[in-house]
Amino acid sequence: MKLVIERREITSALIRFSTPIASIGIALFVAGFLLLASGVSPLAAYKEIIIEALGSIYGLSETLVKTTPLIFTGLGVSLAFRMQIWNIGAEGQLYVGAMGATWVALFSGIQNHWVMMTAMFFAAFFCGGLWAGVAGFLRARWRVNEVIVTLLMNYIAILWVDYLIYGPWKDPKGFNFPLTAQFSDTARLAEYFDTRMHSGFFLALFCALVLYLFIERTVWGYEIKVIGSNQKAAQYAGMNTGMAIFFVLFLSGAIAGVAGFSEVAGLQHRLQHGLSPGYGYTAIIIAWLAKRSAIGVVIVSFLMGVLLVGGDSLQLLWQLPVAFVYAFQGLILFFLLASDFFIIYRVKLIRGSINV
């Protein structure tokens, strides 16, 4: 008896689709033990997640509220993935995007709603873009590792926003809480059905569509794909890879920055501490699970939205820490990576001895 590992010549569609689903299932199973260890019945917890996130109009609207920033940040990270560039800084880009949008909302004095929205959108877009662009520049110019730079800049972005809301931007009427003044109605996105759901969700879907068309139907999108699959070949073909790296990281950060706009204009109506519970990190899983497809990003973002809303209710019901969702997300990634192995390789059990 001997275990033999060999490469599959072709991978059937069944295996391609069933392994990721199976790996999420196994992750749920293993996470069940973590729940058991902290004294919560896993079945009750999973039932609670589904009911809370999908069982009512309100629950569904909350899920879409959480899905919205996940789509933006997921799209940003997955765009960079296309070119084998790692943008781990979507969290920070979201924060500086929110900061840019807040600056316009509080200090520009624009009176017209649509002008205001456009200005806030672009402020967030460029702030997020430039923030990631720093890493893009360093990577393109000196080949500095973009994983570390984008990640460390998350800490700087969050501290910078903290500095503003504890200091110069603090609401004078806010009883000393770390938050800015509320936005006027001019600077708010439309809300629907008496819930917290806002038009940022549709903007996110629109972004996904634009990005899909950009990648699949334009020369730039084609260049990104070519550079992503073979940088040397792209250089021989005369493509400016350095410029492309900067541009892709800029755009990737810009989309993540728009998440910040959508959060402050649609949901919170002010800049405050703890703006994001880690959407930018969840975005990495989303991009990895979606295998670079924009539609995939939307679907996976929704699933992660369910998990986040469910996680919030677990926190309320059983006092589980919010960060528990991270442990779960980490497990999903572990099992996904492991499942990739079984997509590429086949494990065979051979009876009897093998003559080498």
Next chain:
Amino acid sequence: MFEILLDATVRAGTPILFATLGAIINERAGIINLGIEGLMLIGALAGFSGTYWSGSLLVGVLAAFCASFIAGSIHALITVQLRGNQIVSGLAMTMFGVGITALFGKGMVGLTIDGFKRVAIPGLSQLPIIGKAFFNQDMLIYFSFVLVFLIWFFFYHTLWGLGVRSVGENPAAADTCGFSVSRYRFFAVTIGSGFVGIGGAYLSLASTPMWIENMSAGRGWIAVALVIFAGWSSPRAMLGAYLFGGITAMQLRFQAMGTTISAHILQMLPYFFTILVLVISTQRLQKGASQQPEGLGLPYDREDRK
């Protein structure tokens, strides 16, 4: 004044030093480990609970090593045996570490233990200027000095060390010479992760003898960047870790003196300097004499051998 600052530098630099040493062992074998931040947290919680339950600091440190060793074996299994993506697996480890320590550490918040105490080394601690900072410290700091030497000795003067370096530089050649690539890589990742865990335990057993959720606060990522600064060498890791300890010490000093500069701006300094150092050391890397292991980040499949 200078003596106090130097003392604070060493104390703030030690957790980063352990983490950087652990990361160097990983990367020397060719495996990128971006899970350092999560492994530090796992070590910090395991160390704290171990000491809390047993009353012994040694048990705490061993618990930290073992817990991170086991967590590191997940990364090793995925990246070495299953040839999965090292970057994603490391990020998953960080998320997993943050989450699981928050979950299991909930009951530990607010508890206290007797942390590591200073032990003066007779004679050496009387040296002017450096005596107090380096030789009137706790046992874990002395252990870190020894570890820096041991790792250097291991890599350059033992056969196993040669094995680790060769599976990192050229796994196909190492395989041909009879070094088991998967075994060397697996144990480099797990043992390296164990030392990262001790770095975490330093936070919860010596720096502030208590467990705080997410107490590593980005130190793991600074360690990842310092590996490049250190050129994958353990003595240089010491220099890098103390450099960052120094920045942290100065930042705390500024805050204690009550400057008008916002605490939030001061807290940015270590991250800002890490990026700066990373840019400079990457440039040095490119001017030839690259210390980076050739096989870093590449999975090894014997069938791909040319």
